[in-house]
Amino acid sequence: MLDADQPRLERPSADAVVVQGCWTALAFSSQRDWKALAAMLAQTPADLPEWDLRPIGQLDHIGGQLLWNHWQHRWPAKLEMSAPQRAVLEQVAQYTVREPQEPRPTPWDYFLRFANRGPHMLETARRFVTLIGQFVLDLGTMLRAPHRAPWRDISGHLYSTGATALPITALVGLLIGIVLAYLTSQQLRQYGGETFIVNILGLSLIRELGPVLAAVLIAGRSGSAMTAQIGVMRVTEELDAMRVMGIPHGFRLVLPRVLALAVAMPLISLWTAAAAMLGGMIAADLTLGISPGYFMQALPRAVPLANIWLALSKSAVFGVLIALIACYHGMRVLPNTESLGRRTTSSVVISITIVILVDALFAVLFKGVGFR
Amino acid sequence: MTEPIVSSPQNGGAAAGGGDSNAVEIRKLWTVFKSPGREPQVVHKDLDLDIHRGEVLSLVGGSGTGKTVLLRQILGLEKPTRGEVSVFGAPPAELSAAGAAKVGMLFQRGALFSAFNVLDNIAFALRELKVLPDELIRDAAMVRLQMVGLGPEHAHKMPSALSGGMIKRVALARALIMDAPLLLLDEPTAGLDPESADDFCDLLRSLHRELGLTVVMVTHDLDTLFDLSTRIAVLADQHVVVTGTAAEVMAHPHPFIQKYFLGGRGQRAAQALHEPSSVSGR
Numbered sequence: 001m002l003d004a005d006q007p008r009l010e011r012p013s014a015d016a017v018v019v020q021g022c023w024t025a026l027a028f029s030s031q032r033d034w035k036a037l038a039a040m041l042a043q044t045p046a047d048l049p050e051w052d053l054r055p056i057g058q059l060d061h062i063g064g065q066l067l068w069n070h071w072q073h074r075w076p077a078k079l080e081m082s083a084p085q086r087a088v089l090e091q092v093a094q095y096t097v098r099e100p101q102e103p104r105p106t107p108w109d110y111f112l113r114f115a116n117r118g119p120h121m122l123e124t125a126r127r128f129v130t131l132i133g134q135f136v137l138d139l140g141t142m143l144r145a146p147h148r149a150p151w152r153d154i155s156g157h158l159y160s161t162g163a164t165a166l167p168i169t170a171l172v173g174l175l176i177g178i179v180l181a182y183l184t185s186q187q188l189r190q191y192g193g194e195t196f197i198v199n200i201l202g203l204s205l206i207r208e209l210g211p212v213l214a215a216v217l218i219a220g221r222s223g224s225a226m227t228a229q230i231g232v233m234r235v236t237e238e239l240d241a242m243r244v245m246g247i248p249h250g251f252r253l254v255l256p257r258v259l260a261l262a263v264a265m266p267l268i269s270l271w272t273a274a275a276a277m278l279g280g281m282i283a284a285d286l287t288l289g290i291s292p293g294y295f296m297q298a299l300p301r302a303v304p305l306a307n308i309w310l311a312l313s314k315s316a317v318f319g320v321l322i323a324l325i326a327c328y329h330g331m332r333v334l335p336n337t338e339s340l341g342r343r344t345t346s347s348v349v350i351s352i353t354i355v356i357l358v359d360a361l362f363a364v365l366f367k368g369v370g371f372r
Numbered sequence: 373m374t375e376p377i378v379s380s381p382q383n384g385g386a387a388a389g390g391g392d393s394n395a396v397e398i399r400k401l402w403t404v405f406k407s408p409g410r411e412p413q414v415v416h417k418d419l420d421l422d423i424h425r426g427e428v429l430s431l432v433g434g435s436g437t438g439k440t441v442l443l444r445q446i447l448g449l450e451k452p453t454r455g456e457v458s459v460f461g462a463p464p465a466e467l468s469a470a471g472a473a474k475v476g477m478l479f480q481r482g483a484l485f486s487a488f489n490v491l492d493n494i495a496f497a498l499r500e501l502k503v504l505p506d507e508l509i510r511d512a513a514m515v516r517l518q519m520v521g522l523g524p525e526h527a528h529k530m531p532s533a534l535s536g537g538m539i540k541r542v543a544l545a546r547a548l549i550m551d552a553p554l555l556l557l558d559e560p561t562a563g564l565d566p567e568s569a570d571d572f573c574d575l576l577r578s579l580h581r582e583l584g585l586t587v588v589m590v591t592h593d594l595d596t597l598f599d600l601s602t603r604i605a606v607l608a609d610q611h612v613v614v615t616g617t618a619a620e621v622m623a624h625p626h627p628f629i630q631k632y633f634l635g636g637r638g639q640r641a642a643q644a645l646h647e648p649s650s651v652s653g654r
Contacts, residue, residue, distance in 0.1 A: 025550040026473040029501045038505075060551035060583075062498070065512045087582045095518040099491070099510055099527060335532045336486035 005057060006033050009040045016050035023056055023063025041070055049077035059085050064092040131328050134250040135258055141251065153256035161222040161257075162264030166271060169217055173272035176213060177205060177279025185287040194288045198295055201280040202303035207370065210273025211311050212359050215318035217272075218265060219351040223326040226257055227347040230330025231340045239331075249331065258323040265319025266312040273311065306370040314362050318355050325351040395554055395586040396423040396446055401455035403441055415441055417610035419455070425553075428580060428587040429615075430597050433607030434628065439590040440480070442607070443556050446588065447477055459554065473497075476547030480558040482539035484531040484546070490517065491527040494545045516545040519579070521571055537568040544572075548579065557589040561596045573599045594633075594641035606632075 007021040007028070021027065028034050053059065053067075068089065073096060081089070142149040184200050230253060233239050239249060277299075284290040329347035333340050403416040415438035423429050431439045444450045445457050448464030457464055460474070484493050495513040498504060517527060520541040531539060540560065547555060560576070561569040573596055580587055580600075591597055597604065598618055605615040608628040614621055622633045633639075 024473075025498065025501075029473065029503055031503050034503045061515060062504075062508075062512050062551070065515060066508060069508060069511060084582070084584075091519065091582065092515055095515040096511055097514055097518070097524050099514055100524050102528060336530065338487045 007037050007063070009037075009044055011044070015048055016052065017044060017048055018052045018055060019067070020055045020057075022058045023066065024058050024060040025062040027058075028062065028066075041066075044070075046070055046072050047076075051076045051079050053079070053081035053085050056085065059088055061088060061092060064088045065096070068092045068096060127332075128324075128328055131250075131254065131324060131331075135254055135324065138248075138251045138255045142255065150252055150256045153252065154260050157257050157260035158264055160225075161218065161261055162268060165218060165221055165264075165268055168221070169214055169268055169272045170275040172213060172217060173210070173275035174279040176209060177201070177276030177281075178283045180204070180209075180276075181280040181283035182287060185284065189288065194290060195298065197280075197284050197288060197290060198298040199302040201277065201284070202299050203307065205276045205280065206273045206303055206311055207307045208359070208363075210276060211269040211315045211318065212355065213276075214269040214272040214315065215265065215322065215355040215359075216352050218261070218268060218319070219322045219355060220348055222261065223322045223351045224344050224348050226323065226326035227330040227333075227344045228340065230327060231333030231343055234331070234333045235335045235340065254324070254327045257327055258320055261319035261323040262316050263319075265322070266315040269311060269315035269318075270308075302372075304370050304372060310362070310366055310370055314359065317358060317362075321354055321358065322351045325354065393425055394422045395425045395460060396421070396588070397456075397458045398422075398442075398446075399456045401442075401445070401457065402453045403438060403445070403450075404453045414610055416452070419607075419611045421605055421612050421615070423586060423588055424603075425586050426584050427602040428576075428589065428600050430601040430604045431588065431590045431607060432592075432597065432604055432632065434632075437607045437610075439607055440558055443477070443558055443588065443590060446556060447475065473550045474552055475554045475556065476550070476552040478540070478543050478547045478555070478557045478560055480562070482531070482543040484534075484539060484543055486531050489528050489530050490522075490534070490542050493531065493542060494549055496546065497549055513545075513549065516549055517542075519548070520545045520575060536563045537565070540564060540572070544575075548583075551583055553584075553586060555585045555587045557587065557591075559590055559592065561591065561593045569593065569596065572596075576600060598641050 005022040005027060007023050008019075010018040010020060012018060028037070056063075064085075073093070075093075181197065181201060184197055185194070188194050188197055188200075230239075233253075242249060242252065281292050281295050284295060285292060326347050329343040329350075333343045398419060398421040401416050401419040402414070403419075405413045405415060407413075415436075419442075421442075431442065433439050441450060445452050446459060446464060448459075484490075485496065488496065491510065491513050492499075494516050495509045498509045498512060499506075514524060514527065517524070522538065522541055522545075526534075526538065526542075531542070534542065540563075544557075544560070557576075561572055564572060576587065577600060579585065587600075589596075589600065601618065603615055604618060604621045606613045606621060606624070606626070606629055608626060613626050613629070614624045621629060
């Protein structure tokens with residue numbers, strides 16, 4: 001089955017080759033035709049003296065390139081072709097060059113790259129400390145002249161990071177509360193300590209799980225959004241435009257985000273804890289027969305108020321950290337898509353890790369607070 | 373300046389098959405942008421346009437007359453609200469199946485893949501065929517790189533390290549890699565210095581002559597317009613007011629055309645068109 005357009009070679013005599021068919025990128029895109037042609041080319045010596053290109057239906061630059069490479073970058077002794085074919089081939093011949101080779105990295109380069117990690121980490125630490133310092137300075141500026149603060153931005157971020165996060169945090173909190181209550185109720189029933197479910201749920205949800213769960217969700221949801229937003233502003237040169245107008249990035253981009261999350265985070269964590277308590281209450285009622293009425297009555301006795309203050313302050317710290325890390329990574333995005341992706345990933349991963357580390361720190365520091 | 377280009381039937385012109393002489397046909401096209409809570413915005417209204425094979429057609433019109441939208445509709449990136457677009461006798465949606473082999477597009481800001489270097493950007497479409505050997509693809513990409521006037525030393529640069537003019541050139545090289553018979557250019561010379569813009573015109577002219585491409589170009593640069601176009605189509609009042617050679621279009625009494633071509637800049641550019649001797653070095 002031979003189609004007229006199929007690129008092929010014919011050998012009317014030992015020294016001559018007649019080239020036929022369509023020699024275009026489109027014709028080569030069929031795997032079958034290409035394999036057949038490659039086999040024919042492999043059987044045709046490069047130094048045959050007579051080539052006739054005139055029967056070719058179409059010759060484009062890819063076809064020309066293929067012929068030129070087959071001739072090993074030399075014109076055959078006798079070549080018959082039309083003027084347009086000559087133009088294409090001459091262009092290919094004129095412009096074919098070796099691709100410049102990148103020098104391969106030596107072991108010494110690898111060593112240097114490895115050795116550079118130390119200074120690089122120091123530099124990262126320095127930058128992050130600078131960002132925190134700048135934030136404190138901006139906060140001072142804002143307190144001295146509150147009427148010039150970016151209130152609109154703050155309220156916008158408060159809405160987008162706070163209000164719009166309420167449904168998802170409530171759902172996750174509710175389910176975690178139900179699961180936790182079910183699991184503990186099994187154990188408590190064995191020891192006959194059913195009423196202790198109020199203490200267990202109250203302490204663990206309000207003091208630990210509420211704030212951490214909310215922080216992890218917000219780091220994934222709002223932290224990534226902040227990094228991507230600032231990162232795209234870097235890619236599209238919006239950051240440079242702001243700087244030229246004399247608007248400091250710290251004051252207009254970092255400060256509103258950090259303040260908004262510092263306010264929103266404690267509220268979200270209380271909200272998450274409340275949803276989890278609701279879930280726990282429902283599950284306790286179903287599995288242990290502890291009525292919501294009793295639950296509410298026993299809760300203040302089981303969980304001292306200090307726990308709420310601890311959870312709130314912890315969450316505010318989480319919020320500040322998440323926003324700072326997100327802004328730091330956003331500012332460091334390079335103008336390409338790969339860097340944007342990598343920075344967004346590291347922003348989320350690092351902020352979740354830091355949240356858990358700081359939570360452990362709080363647990364150790366306040367181990368004497370809020371227990372009865 | 374040189375003569376307007378005579379279309380050559382060789383190669384690209386006949387590449388798409390089919391007997392009729394139009395590369396693109398647009399019939400009774402309507403484009404309406406609707407956004408909730410606002411008046412629908414009518415961009416095109418009963419727009420008709422034929423683009424012949426092997427010609428260089430320039431689309432001209434004020435800002436917001438939907439020139440780029442029209443290019444995107446020819447590419448099948450956007451669907452017109454009403455009406456028909458056919459490219460080589462088929463709806464544009466079928467173009468995407470043939471991909472870079474049928475049509476090349478130079479986007480306004482280049483749209484280079486920022487994760488790839490220059491060579492990989494140019495070679496991308498060929499490599500995606502998954503048929504040709506890598507060596508041939510690299511050679512072909514290097515040839516394209518030099519055809520657009522960039523040296524081999526730029527092959528391994530990332531797009532973020534390129535200047536505006538270089539991005540345009542690399543983007544053109546990428547659009548040309550498969551020798552597609554239809555080439556769409558969105559503001560090819562905007563943002564280039566006069567020297568680069570002239571080089572770019574020379575380059576396009578020689579490519580057009582050798583490959584027999586059909587070129588559709590959106591441009592505001594009057595020099596490029598007079599220099600390259602075989603025909604000019606003027607978009608105004610939501611449709612194509614007139615198509616024809618530069619002289620025919622300029623004779624049209626529509627107020628937009630009178631302002632556009634017969635303002636100070638237009639006259640200077642048109643003068644250059646009539647007095648080839650006044651421009652040296654071409």
